[in-house]
Amino acid sequence: MTTSIQKRLESLVSDTPSRWEERALWRKENEAWLKKSAEIALKVLREIRAKSITQKVLAERIGVSSQQINKLLKGQENMSLATICKLESALGISLITVPGSYTIQLECNKYVSNEPFTGSVKYVAKPYTNAVDSNFVMEEDLCEEYNPAI
Secondary structure, three states: OHHHHHHHHHHHOOOOOOOHHHHHHHHHHOHHHHHHHHHHHHHHHHHHHHOOOOHHHHHHHHOOOHHHHHHHOOOOOOOOHHHHHHHHHHHOOOOOOOOOOOOEEOOOOOOOEOOOOOOOOOEEEOOOOOOOOOOOOOOHHHEEEOOOOO
16 A cells, blocks of 8 residues: 555656745845836736726837736836836836936926926926925026926
Protein backbone atom coordinates (compact mmCIF):
# COMPACT_ATOMS: atom_id res chain seq x y z
CA MET A 1 0.00 0.00 0.00
CA THR A 2 2.84 2.39 0.82
CA THR A 3 4.27 1.84 -2.64
CA SER A 4 1.05 2.83 -4.41
CA ILE A 5 0.77 6.05 -2.40
CA GLN A 6 4.40 6.84 -3.06
CA LYS A 7 3.91 6.24 -6.80
CA ARG A 8 0.86 8.50 -6.82
CA LEU A 9 2.77 11.29 -5.05
CA GLU A 10 5.73 10.93 -7.40
CA SER A 11 3.39 11.23 -10.38
CA LEU A 12 2.19 14.60 -9.06
CA VAL A 13 5.70 16.04 -8.65
CA SER A 14 6.79 18.29 -11.51
CA ASP A 15 10.06 17.63 -13.31
CA THR A 16 10.85 21.35 -13.37
CA PRO A 17 11.92 23.00 -10.12
CA SER A 18 9.67 25.63 -8.55
CA ARG A 19 10.50 29.28 -9.20
CA TRP A 20 8.40 30.48 -6.27
CA GLU A 21 11.37 31.81 -4.30
CA GLU A 22 12.77 33.61 -7.34
CA ARG A 23 9.40 35.30 -8.03
CA ALA A 24 9.00 36.23 -4.34
CA LEU A 25 12.45 37.88 -4.31
CA TRP A 26 11.62 39.76 -7.52
CA ARG A 27 8.37 41.07 -5.99
CA LYS A 28 10.25 42.19 -2.87
CA GLU A 29 12.94 43.99 -4.92
CA ASN A 30 10.30 45.75 -7.07
CA GLU A 31 7.80 46.44 -4.31
CA ALA A 32 7.86 50.25 -4.64
CA TRP A 33 6.98 50.53 -8.32
CA LEU A 34 4.60 47.54 -8.15
CA LYS A 35 2.61 49.40 -5.49
CA LYS A 36 2.44 52.57 -7.58
CA SER A 37 1.55 50.56 -10.68
CA ALA A 38 -1.33 48.92 -8.81
CA GLU A 39 -2.56 52.33 -7.58
CA ILE A 40 -2.48 53.72 -11.14
CA ALA A 41 -4.28 50.62 -12.44
CA LEU A 42 -7.04 51.05 -9.84
CA LYS A 43 -7.47 54.73 -10.70
CA VAL A 44 -7.64 53.95 -14.43
CA LEU A 45 -10.13 51.12 -13.81
CA ARG A 46 -12.36 53.40 -11.75
CA GLU A 47 -12.19 56.09 -14.42
CA ILE A 48 -13.05 53.83 -17.37
CA ARG A 49 -15.98 52.42 -15.40
CA ALA A 50 -17.18 55.91 -14.45
CA LYS A 51 -16.97 57.02 -18.08
CA SER A 52 -18.34 53.72 -19.46
CA ILE A 53 -15.27 53.23 -21.64
CA THR A 54 -14.18 49.73 -22.64
CA GLN A 55 -10.58 48.58 -22.47
CA LYS A 56 -10.69 48.29 -26.28
CA VAL A 57 -11.72 51.94 -26.65
CA LEU A 58 -8.99 53.05 -24.23
CA ALA A 59 -6.46 50.98 -26.19
CA GLU A 60 -7.50 52.69 -29.42
CA ARG A 61 -7.27 56.13 -27.81
CA ILE A 62 -3.67 55.63 -26.70
CA GLY A 63 -2.55 53.52 -29.66
CA VAL A 64 -1.83 50.17 -28.00
CA SER A 65 -3.40 46.72 -28.12
CA SER A 66 -6.23 45.59 -25.86
CA GLN A 67 -3.81 43.02 -24.45
CA GLN A 68 -1.44 45.81 -23.41
CA ILE A 69 -4.28 47.63 -21.61
CA ASN A 70 -5.17 44.36 -19.89
CA LYS A 71 -1.55 44.04 -18.66
CA LEU A 72 -1.54 47.65 -17.43
CA LEU A 73 -4.79 47.14 -15.53
CA LYS A 74 -3.41 44.14 -13.67
CA GLY A 75 -1.13 46.58 -11.86
CA GLN A 76 2.09 44.71 -12.49
CA GLU A 77 3.35 46.56 -15.53
CA ASN A 78 6.28 48.99 -15.22
CA MET A 79 4.74 51.83 -17.23
CA SER A 80 6.81 54.45 -18.95
CA LEU A 81 6.10 58.14 -18.42
CA ALA A 82 4.98 58.28 -22.05
CA THR A 83 2.34 55.61 -21.41
CA ILE A 84 1.17 57.33 -18.24
CA CYS A 85 0.86 60.66 -20.11
CA LYS A 86 -1.17 58.96 -22.86
CA LEU A 87 -3.49 57.45 -20.24
CA GLU A 88 -3.90 60.85 -18.56
CA SER A 89 -4.71 62.51 -21.86
CA ALA A 90 -7.13 59.80 -23.00
CA LEU A 91 -9.04 59.83 -19.71
CA GLY A 92 -8.72 63.53 -18.85
CA ILE A 93 -7.24 62.78 -15.43
CA SER A 94 -3.96 63.23 -13.58
CA LEU A 95 -2.16 60.05 -12.52
CA ILE A 96 1.20 61.50 -11.44
CA THR A 97 2.08 64.96 -10.17
CA VAL A 98 5.50 66.34 -9.41
CA PRO A 99 5.16 68.56 -6.33
CA GLY A 100 6.92 71.91 -6.33
CA SER A 101 8.04 71.67 -9.94
CA TYR A 102 6.39 74.92 -10.96
CA THR A 103 4.25 77.78 -9.73
CA ILE A 104 1.33 79.07 -11.77
CA GLN A 105 -0.56 82.32 -11.46
CA LEU A 106 -3.86 82.64 -13.32
CA GLU A 107 -4.17 86.42 -12.96
CA CYS A 108 -1.91 89.12 -11.58
CA ASN A 109 -2.58 90.22 -8.01
CA LYS A 110 -4.18 86.86 -7.13
CA TYR A 111 -2.85 84.04 -4.97
CA VAL A 112 -0.08 81.91 -6.41
CA SER A 113 -0.16 78.21 -5.66
CA ASN A 114 2.33 75.34 -6.04
CA GLU A 115 -0.60 72.98 -6.59
CA PRO A 116 -0.72 71.07 -9.92
CA PHE A 117 -2.60 72.92 -12.64
CA THR A 118 -3.93 71.43 -15.88
CA GLY A 119 -5.89 74.32 -17.44
CA SER A 120 -4.79 77.08 -19.78
CA VAL A 121 -2.43 79.72 -18.45
CA LYS A 122 -2.29 83.46 -19.11
CA TYR A 123 0.45 84.32 -16.62
CA VAL A 124 3.20 82.42 -14.89
CA ALA A 125 4.76 83.59 -11.65
CA LYS A 126 8.47 83.77 -11.04
CA PRO A 127 9.72 81.42 -8.29
CA TYR A 128 9.10 83.02 -4.93
CA THR A 129 9.29 81.93 -1.30
CA ASN A 130 7.28 83.62 1.39
CA ALA A 131 8.53 83.09 4.95
CA VAL A 132 4.95 82.96 6.25
CA ASP A 133 3.58 80.45 3.74
CA SER A 134 5.67 79.16 0.85
CA ASN A 135 2.59 77.88 -1.01
CA PHE A 136 0.82 81.23 -1.44
CA VAL A 137 2.12 84.72 -2.20
CA MET A 138 0.43 87.91 -3.25
CA GLU A 139 2.94 90.08 -5.07
CA GLU A 140 2.32 92.32 -8.10
CA ASP A 141 5.90 92.09 -9.31
CA LEU A 142 5.73 88.30 -9.67
CA CYS A 143 3.49 88.50 -12.69
CA GLU A 144 4.93 88.17 -16.16
CA GLU A 145 3.35 87.24 -19.48
CA TYR A 146 3.44 83.51 -20.20
CA ASN A 147 5.70 82.65 -23.13
CA PRO A 148 5.68 78.96 -24.13
CA ALA A 149 8.91 79.43 -26.09
CA ILE A 150 10.89 79.98 -22.89
